[in-house]
Amino acid sequence: MSQEADRLFAQPLGQVPDFVFNEDVARVFPDMIKRSVPGYPTIVENIGVLAGHFARPDSVLYDLGCSLGAVTQALRRHVKAERCQVIAVDNSAAMVARCREYLQAQDAMFQELLPVDVVEADILQLDYQPCSLVAMNFTLQFVATEQRPELLARIRRALLPGGALILSEKLRFEDAAEQALLTDLHLDFKRANGYSELEIAQKRSAIEHVMKPDSLQQHRERLLDAGFSRVVPWFQCLNFASLIALP
Numbered sequence: 713m714s715q716e717a718d719r720l721f722a723q724p725l726g727q728v729p730d731f732v733f734n735e736d737v738a739r740v741f742p743d744m745i746k747r748s749v750p751g752y753p754t755i756v757e758n759i760g761v762l763a764g765h766f767a768r769p770d771s772v773l774y775d776l777g778c779s780l781g782a783v784t785q786a787l788r789r790h791v792k793a794e795r796c797q798v799i800a801v802d803n804s805a806a807m808v809a810r811c812r813e814y815l816q817a818q819d820a821m822f823q824e825l826l827p828v829d830v831v832e833a834d835i836l837q838l839d840y841q842p843c844s845l846v847a848m849n850f851t852l853q854f855v856a857t858e859q860r861p862e863l864l865a866r867i868r869r870a871l872l873p874g875g876a877l878i879l880s881e882k883l884r885f886e887d888a889a890e891q892a893l894l895t896d897l898h899l900d901f902k903r904a905n906g907y908s909e910l911e912i913a914q915k916r917s918a919i920e921h922v923m924k925p926d927s928l929q930q931h932r933e934r935l936l937d938a939g940f941s942r943v944v945p946w947f948q949c950l951n952f953a954s955l956i957a958l959p
């Protein structure tokens with residue numbers, strides 16, 4: 713599959729439209745997310761490793777907001793529990809179509825991978841099956857804030873004992889100086905990855921109405937309110953973090 717460079721915000725756009733996960737984004741997504749999210753490759757690979765710990769035999773593993781299925785591929789590489797099935801869900805038709813192609817390519821390269829079902833659906837409308845692992849890798853931040861508690865409560869109710877939710881998000885910081893420093897350092901990360909000032913500014917306008925990061929404290933409180941018993945941060949690089957939430 714072609715690995716196209718992200719040039720989506722390289723030319724002046726005038727009025728920058730809100731960010732959507734459409735065909736243009738899907739085409740450049742592997743390049744975009746690697747150059748935008750510090751630690752992304754490490755997070756994805758290690759979600760597979762963590763899943764190997766939490767996955768229970770005869771259960772479902774969910775990849776919610778799967779995009780092109782990077783996490784699903786890691787789950788399939790690392791989980792050895794018997795008779796598990798991955799359900800990868802995204803509501804972007806463009807992402808789902810390409811995700812299926814990527815997973816077929818993985819099937820052609822490796823034997824005995826976990827079976828996977830790629831579903832085009834809204835994760836807010838899903839009928840959750842009993843599951844031992846739910847991965848939400850940079851997805852919750854795109855769900856409307858007021859819908860986050862109910863979604864997490866539904867996931868919590870579906871999780872089997874011994875399972876886990878792995879939640880990765882861009883963080884906001886309640887301390888203004890910490891927020892300013894980590895925002896600056898994230899911009900440096902983007903510059904170091906070849907993004908111009910124009911690309912950085914236009915991408916920022918595009919995502920500001922559609923992506924609403926919370927603080928670690930907000931995540932922790934909301935997860936505990938949703939019925940999770942413990943929240944364990946396992947990764948942070950600048951303003952991007954990943955948490956393990958235990959049922």
Ligand SMILES: C[S@@+](CC[C@H](N)C(=O)[O-])C[C@H]1O[C@@H](n2cnc3c(N)ncnc32)[C@H](O)[C@@H]1O
Pocket residue numbers: 733745756776777778779780781782783801802803804807833834835836848849850851854855
């Ligand atoms: C930043 S991307 C996720 C990246 C992906 N998990 C990975 O690790 O490569 C966010 C994804 O969530 C999807 N998404 C956002 N809201 C959704 C919803 N309500 N239901 C299903 N998918 C959703 C978007 O279409 C997009 O593909």
Ligand SMILES: O=C(O)C(=O)C[C@]1(C(=O)O)C=C[C@@H](O)C=C1
Pocket residue numbers: 744745748749850882915916919923
């Ligand atoms: O915070 C930013 O500037 C980002 O580009 C982050 C982010 C994300 O966290 O999902 C936003 C949209 C794209 O999907 C890729 C990266």
